[in-house]
Amino acid sequence: MLDRTTLRKSAFSRLFEPADTRPRSLAAWIFLNIIVLAAYSVAGLVVVLFGIGPAKISPIYPPAGIAVAATFLLGPRILPAVFLGQFCNGFPLLSLPQTTLSMYALANSGTGVGSILEALIALGVLRALAGTWHPFDRARNVVIFLVGSCLAAACVGGTIGTLSLWAFGFVPNDELAETFVTFILADAAGIAVFGALILAWYREPRLNLHIVAHAVVILIATAAIALLETWLRYPIDYLYLPLLLFAGFRAGPRGVTLAAAAITIAAILVTIAGIGPFVGKTDAESILLLEVFVAVITFTGLLLVAVRAQQLEAEAALQAYNAMLEQRVSERTAEVAQKNRLLEEKQARIDDDLHTARILQESILPTDFSAYTGAGIAASMRPALEVGGDFYDVFPLGDGRLGLVIADVSGKGMAAAFFMAVTRTLLRGTALAGASLAECIAHVNRTLCRENPIDMFVTALYAELDERTGAVNFVNAGHCEPIVTAPNGTARLLRRSGNPPLGVIADRVFAEHSLILAPGEMLFLYTDGVTEAANQAGEFFRVPRLVDIAQRCADRSPHDLMLAVTDSVDRFSVGTMQADDITCLVVRRNLAA
Amino acid sequence: MELSESRMGDATTLRVVGRVDSSVSKLLEQKVTDVIAVDGFIVVDVAEMSYVSSAGLRPFITLAKHAKAKNQTVSLCGVRDEIAEIFEISGLLDLFAVHDTVEAAIAALPR
Secondary structure, three states: OOOHHHHHHHHHHHHOOOOOOOOOOHHHHHHHHHHHHHHHHHHHHHHHHHOEOOOOEOOOOHHHHHHHHHHHHHOHHHHHHHHHHHHHHOHHHHHOOOOOHHHHHHHHHHHHHHHHHHHHHHHHHHHHHHOOOOOOOOHHHHHHHHHHHHHHHHHHHHHHHHHHHHHOOOOOHHHHHHHHHHHHHHHHHHHHHHHHHHHHHHHOOOOOHHHHHHHHHHHHHHHHHHHHHHHHOOOOHHHHHHHHHHHHHHHHHHHHHHHHHHHHHHHHHHHHOOOOOOOOOOHHHHHHHHHHHHHHHHHHHHHHHHHHHHHHHHHHHHHHHHHHHHHHHHHHHHHHHHHHHHHHHHHHHHHHHHHHHHHHHHHHOOOOOOOOOOEEEEEEEEOOOOOOOEEEEEEEEEOOEEEEEEEEEOOOHHHHHHHHHHHHHHHHHHHHOOOOHHHHHHHHHHHHHHHOOOOOOEEEEEEEEEOOOOEEEEEEEOOOOOEEEEOOOEEEEOOOOOOOOEOOOOOOOOOOEEEEOOOOOEEEEEOHHHHOOEOOOOOEOOHHHHHHHHHHOOOOOHHHHHHHHHHHHHHHOOOOOOOOOEEEEEEEEOOOO | OEEEEEEEOOEEEEEEEEEEOHHHHHHHHHHHHHHHHOOOEEEEEOOOEEEEOHHHHHHHHHHHHHHHHOOOOEEEEOOOHHHHHHHHHOOOHHHOEEEOOHHHHHHOOOO
């Protein structure tokens, strides 16, 4: 069970929690107390050096800073040293003739208690309001430290101390008010300057070349300004300000507290020498002027480093934020790169497939026509995309007869290529199985109507050529009108006769036509990729242009005619994208046949 | 080429104006697919269609094939002589019910 004592105790220990909370043995505590007592006493002796006027009153009381710093760092268990130190530091009183031992003991017990309360209040206020034992990182904490831990705490310590001395006759009635003010301000200055100095250097104890070099520069510059002031007798104390700024910006809290301490000591010593702007009409005035100066120097310096620390912290936060953003961006970039890689791989697979399909498609288009001695043949198919929907075919039917096919499947791309392969194989298979021209076309048409997607159909011209007689029987199923050329330079179109494409009407009977190809005459078959090739003006190649070429090449080889056509189409449509597959099949009945 | 579509009762009228060739056949094909998706009769007004190329015929074939599969009637009206000839020699005229005007086509629709 958690009782109230424990709670109070923990609240108390939280309020006065020092920087160093390590558990220590009694011996260690006694040792530390002796060290602090020694430091307190030495500082008390040194104070005499800063004494101004015949009364040797110092405007600053460093032991108060040592007491507060020791309490901040080690906690209330160091307070015995503070009490004893303050008790002993009253030793000059012993030289007064009226001092008795009991008076001394009672008066200095009072000042000792005042010092203890001062240190406790200083720590408690900062702990309670700032939640920390050092005031250097926040402007708000600097104000809490200077107003609470220095001024308010010194008010308590100084009041108790002054009243103790006055009660036992060490302060005359007419000096009570002056002693009161001096006591409080000297304590406050002692905490602000030397307390802060110890805290700052305790917090960052590591020495490096940077801090040592800056400390040396600060000390030398302070001494130089003080000496210059003494030598020239000019009031040049304002030169301390840039030095203070330099210390704060370059060396942080350690630099600023060192500079403040050095400047304070220098200003006091120069004033003791009767030089400078702080020499007042009376000693009390000098002390007050010095204390105001010390207050301003300390406040400015500590505020500067606090604001600087906040700025650095904000910069660090911003940098961390930027780093996080960059991290995010690089993560996203990596993600995108990964996705792109996958897409590329996928695309590569598709390209690979398309390439294979193209090779397959090319391989089913015949290219060697040397076996047909009675006919000269040339053919080409150039797809608009990787694979095409056009095809041509030439196959022997026996008895000197040839099967000739040109066809154009609706649509383009993979679907058309697939449908093209189906149609080609179906037609060739049916023809080679011995079906008549009419049977063959009817069968292919029926099959394509039955077994294919609704929007697929194919325009085709299937012809049977008898190499010996030149007799040509053909069915034109919705395909472009073929051209027949004669060696005398004439060319004519074979009119279509009302057959729809294959794969449109299942029960359709297709009209059949026949002609005799005289020796030297050529049958030129093509797809609408030729006649509807567009130029940059959007005009089409058209049939008349094709007939012209056929006439000009009527006495040339089938290969020449084919090249003349494809070259002419290329020249016509230069600078445009090929929109449709371009296919030609030219058959000439040889003269020798 | 210009296309416009209007609806009268359960008949959709598609008016085709200008040249129909490979440069516009894709567009017409898309329109035809949209029209087919709607149930009912389809009337294609080609009175102002000045020219149709081999590639331009393809959307008409697609239309006829779809209509046939769904047992829909597709009427072609205002067919000029030269256009009629192209349809005729391409074996496509049989696929359509041919009328002089849109009104006549709609009047002739089975009720």
